Amino acid sequence: xxxxxxxxxxxxxxxxxxxxxxxxxxxxxxxxxxxxxxxxxxxxxxxxxxxxxxxxxxxxxxxxxxxxxxxxxxxxxxxxxxxxxxxxxxxxxxxxxxxxxxxxxxxxxxxxxxxxxxxxxxxxxxxxxxxxxxxxxxxxxxxxxxxxxxxxxxxxxxxxxxxxxxxxxxxxxxxxxxxxxxxxxxxxxxxxxxxxxxxxxxxxxxxxxxxxxxxxxxxxxxxxxxxxxxxxxxxxxxxxxxxxxxxxxxxxxxxxxxxxxxxxxxxxx
Amino acid sequence: xxxxxxxxxxxxxxxxxxxxxxxxxxxxxxxxxxxxxxxxxxxxxxxxxxxxxxxxxxxxxxxxxxxxxxxxxxxxxxxxxxxxxxxxxxxxxxxxxxxxxxxxxxxxxxxxxxxxxxxxxxxxxxxxxxxxxxxxxxxxxxxxxxxxxxxxxxxxxxxxxxxxxxxxxxxxxxxxxxxxxxxxxxxxxxxxxxxxxxxxxxxxxxxxxxxxxxxxxxxxxxxxxxxxxxxxxxxxxxxxxxxxxxxxxxx
Ligand SMILES: Nc1ncnc2c1ncn2[C@@H]1O[C@H](COP(=O)(O)OP(=O)(O)O)[C@@H](O)[C@H]1O
Ligand SMILES: [Mg+2]
Numbered sequence: 001x002x003x004x005x006x007x008x009x010x011x012x013x014x015x016x017x018x019x020x021x022x023x024x025x026x027x028x029x030x031x032x033x034x035x036x037x038x039x040x041x042x043x044x045x046x047x048x049x050x051x052x053x054x055x056x057x058x059x060x061x062x063x064x065x066x067x068x069x070x071x072x073x074x075x076x077x078x079x080x081x082x083x084x085x086x087x088x089x090x091x092x093x094x095x096x097x098x099x100x101x102x103x104x105x106x107x108x109x110x111x112x113x114x115x116x117x118x119x120x121x122x123x124x125x126x127x128x129x130x131x132x133x134x135x136x137x138x139x140x141x142x143x144x145x146x147x148x149x150x151x152x153x154x155x156x157x158x159x160x161x162x163x164x165x166x167x168x169x170x171x172x173x174x175x176x177x178x179x180x181x182x183x184x185x186x187x188x189x190x191x192x193x194x195x196x197x198x199x200x201x202x203x204x205x206x207x208x209x210x211x212x213x214x215x216x217x218x219x220x221x222x223x224x225x226x227x228x229x230x231x232x233x234x235x236x237x238x239x240x241x242x243x244x245x246x247x248x249x250x251x252x253x254x255x256x257x258x259x260x261x262x263x264x265x266x267x268x269x
Numbered sequence: 270x271x272x273x274x275x276x277x278x279x280x281x282x283x284x285x286x287x288x289x290x291x292x293x294x295x296x297x298x299x300x301x302x303x304x305x306x307x308x309x310x311x312x313x314x315x316x317x318x319x320x321x322x323x324x325x326x327x328x329x330x331x332x333x334x335x336x337x338x339x340x341x342x343x344x345x346x347x348x349x350x351x352x353x354x355x356x357x358x359x360x361x362x363x364x365x366x367x368x369x370x371x372x373x374x375x376x377x378x379x380x381x382x383x384x385x386x387x388x389x390x391x392x393x394x395x396x397x398x399x400x401x402x403x404x405x406x407x408x409x410x411x412x413x414x415x416x417x418x419x420x421x422x423x424x425x426x427x428x429x430x431x432x433x434x435x436x437x438x439x440x441x442x443x444x445x446x447x448x449x450x451x452x453x454x455x456x457x458x459x460x461x462x463x464x465x466x467x468x469x470x471x472x473x474x475x476x477x478x479x480x481x482x483x484x485x486x487x488x489x490x491x492x493x494x495x496x497x498x499x500x501x502x503x504x505x506x507x508x509x510x511x512x513x514x515x516x517x518x519x520x
Contacts, residue, residue, distance in 0.1 A: 057423060079425030089420040093438040093515045102434070108425030136515040149420075156424055 005032035006192045007056055007160065011065035013217075014051055025051050027217035028065070038186070038193040040203035042253055043213030043221070044260035049196045052218070053162050056194060057083050069160070079108050082153030082191075084163040088145040090137045090152070097133045099148055100124065103156035123151035126185055143174040147181065154185065161193045168198070179206055180234065187231050200250045204242060205232065212252045215260035222252055303485040308492070311485040320469065325493060327469040331387070331462065332455045335394025340402050340451050344444055347406020357407065368400040373461040385466040393462035398451035405450045409443030442513045449505045456498035 009031045015022035025048040033039050041049050054060040055067045058077040067074050069081065077083070091099050100120045104111040111119065124130045127147040137145055146166055153161065167175040179202060186193065197203050203210045204226060212221040226245065228236060236242050285305050292302040303311075315321035350357045350364075372393050383389040413436075421435045463472025471490045478486035 059419065077419070077422040079423070081423065083420070083423040085416060085420070087414075087416055089416040091417060091420075091435070091438075092517070093513070102421075103424035105434070106425050106430050107427060138515065138517050152424070 004035065005068075006035050006037075006070055007033040007194065008068040008071075009052075009055075009065070010068065012052075012055065012062045012067055013064045014048070014055065014060065015063045022063075024217040026055075026062070027219050029218070029220055030065075031211065031220060031223075033192060033194060035192055036190050037209060038195065038207045040195045040197055040207040040210045041213060042197055042200065042203050042210060042249070043218060044215055044253070044257040045198060047213050047216045047256070047260060048218035049213060050164055052213075053083075053164050053194060053196055056160075057081055057162050079103060079106075079156045080158055081160040081162055082156065082158035084146070084149050084153055084161065084166045086165040086168050088142075088149045090140075090145050090148045092137050095134050095136055096124065096129050096140070096148055099137070100151050100155050102152060109156045119155050123154050126154075126188065127151040127181065141174075143170050143178060146170065146178060150182065150185070154189070157189075159192060161191045163193070163195045165196055165198065167202070175202075176234070182206070183230070183232060200246055200253060201237075204246050204249060205236060210249055212249065212256065215256050215263055221256060224249060301484065303488060308485050308488045312489045312492070315486070315489060320474070321489070321493070323469050324471050324474045324490075325497065327467075327473075328459055328463070328471040328494075329497065331390050331394055331470065332452070332459060334391045335462075336398045336448070336451050336455045338391070338395045339398030339455070340444075340448050343399050343402030343406055343447055343451065344440075347403040347443075347447065348410055348440060350403070351407035351410025351413075354411065357411070364400065364403060368404065371461075372397050372458050373464070376461065376464055380465060389465050390462040390467060390470075393465070394455045394458055397458040398455045401454040402447040402451040405447040406443055409446065410440065413439050442509070442516055445505060445509045445512065449502060449509075452501050452505065453498060456494055456501075459494060 009029045012026055012029045013024065014026040015024045017023075029052065041052065043049055051060060055062055056069065056074060058074045058081070061074075091102065094102065097120050100123055101116045103109055104116045104119060120133075121130075124133060127150060129144065129147060129151060132140065132144065137148065140148065150166075167178050170178060183206060193207075195203070195206065207226055208230075209226060210224045212224065213219070214221045224245070228239075228242070288302075288305050291297060292299070292304045312321075350360055375393065375396065379389050379392050383392050417435050417439065418431055421431050426434065459470070460472035460475060463470045464476065467473035467476075471494050475487050475490035478484075478490065
């Protein structure tokens with residue numbers, strides 16, 4: 001039985017204006033993400049992954065084709081789609097608690113003070129920020145800032161979580177910890193997730209499906225189902241099947257990296 | 270605490286020491302270097318028996334009015350220039366052109382258009398603080414990362430909410446810096462502005478003293494300007510620390 005699509009790319013192409021005419025970045029991508037799926041997008045850097053996510057987030061419009069969320073073309077950003085950026089984007093002038101409450105003070109999803117506090121406390125706890133409620137972000141480490149960004153996004157109860165290399169700037173240990181924390185949070189409150197990553201390991205460990213993108217202009221190279229059930233735990237990394245899947249994805253990705261490198265080489269020659 | 274106070278005091282004492290050394294060294298004609306204690310005595314005299322409090326009051330008032338007007342205009346103008354980079358490309362040369370003009374060169378024109386009253390003096394200070402403030406403002410605003418606005422949009426903020434809850438807080442530190450720089454520039458321009466037929470004011474005090482070759486009074490005037498400017502700067506810094514303690518580095 002087919003689940004209804006929540007995010008849908010329909011023959012999506014996108015061009016940016018360049019010096020010598022338009023530059024095609026996304027080329028005829030068609031793809032669906034179903035309810036509660038965790039989909040990772042992986043591909044060489046500069047291929048157009050962020051561009052794809054920005055179309056779902058509502059920051060960019062496709063040049064042709066349509067991007068649908070729950071059947072409606074995306075018009076702009078909105079609180080139904082939480083976005084986690086690589087550079088965190090926590091508000092430095094607000095404390096941890098105020099950051100999380102930010103969305104709840106907006107007319108789009110305003111809550112009374114008591115409810116706000118309750119929601120803040122819940123997500124501070126979930127993301128392990130309880131001891132830092134009144135600290136400013138300058139006091140927090142990179143991992144804590146990213147947890148704060150996730151808590152802030154969760155507070156407005158988005159149905160979707162769009163994450164653009166969210167753990168890219170973190171060290172390996174923090175990164176592994178963040179992956180488990182996020183999987184845990186998703187166990188408590190399911191969301192439909194689109195994760196952009198350049199880590200094959202991360203993609204295989206976290207997602208239910210991996211979309212490998214080609215070099216620019218990007219198309220879908222291959223879609224790989226990840227059969228492991230949730231909840232997942234770190235011992236999965238030791239699983240032989242995990243290793244096989246990882247090698248398969250890695251070789252696909254490496255080929256596209258090579259293609260992209262050749263391309264860059266040609267254009268600079 | 271005591272150590273800190275001592276460290277702050279040391280360079281000041283060194284300057285006074287150097288001043289005495291030069292005065293007593295005999296390298297410079299004695300009449301050209303009034304000794305620090307003579308200046309101090311004169312300061313006390315002017316403060317208690319003569320016009321100094323009025324001079325300070327008049328100058329402070331002019332600086333306040335000039336800076337208040339200059340910053341009131343510089344904040345919105347600087348904001349627009351910093352936020353809309355396209356506009357900035359065209360306006361930038363214009364601003365740098367006007368900023369480069371020394372206020373003293375504008376005095377003849379100011380006198381022609383605004384006369385020789387209080388207003389003309391404030392206009393000079395307004396001019397100086399506006400251009401200093403506007404540049405600090407737009408350089409600061411242009412550096413604000415667009416990510417905060419994007420985040421706010423994804424959380425459901427309307428344009429008005431973005432302005433009120435994101436852009437204003439990000440602007441406050443730059444406003445305070447602009448205010449600080451404008452105040453500094455205004456005090457530095459004060460003497461020039463009081464070239465316009467001023468009877469009172471620290472600049473007027475200095476100019477009158479120079480006609481009578483009263484070097485000690487010139488020194489009193491200069492030192493007063495320096496200390497008042499310093500005090501105001503410290504006050505704004507203290508306010509900044511309280512208001513924007515969230516910032517990584519604090520001025
Ligand atoms: N606003 C823009 N204007 C012009 N070109 C852009 C813009 N944004 C991205 N690009 C180009 O589009 C390509 C894809 O960018 P991006 O989606 O950020 O790649 P990825 O996230 O896969 O690393 C890059 O070559 C980038 O230079
Ligand atoms: Mg990217």
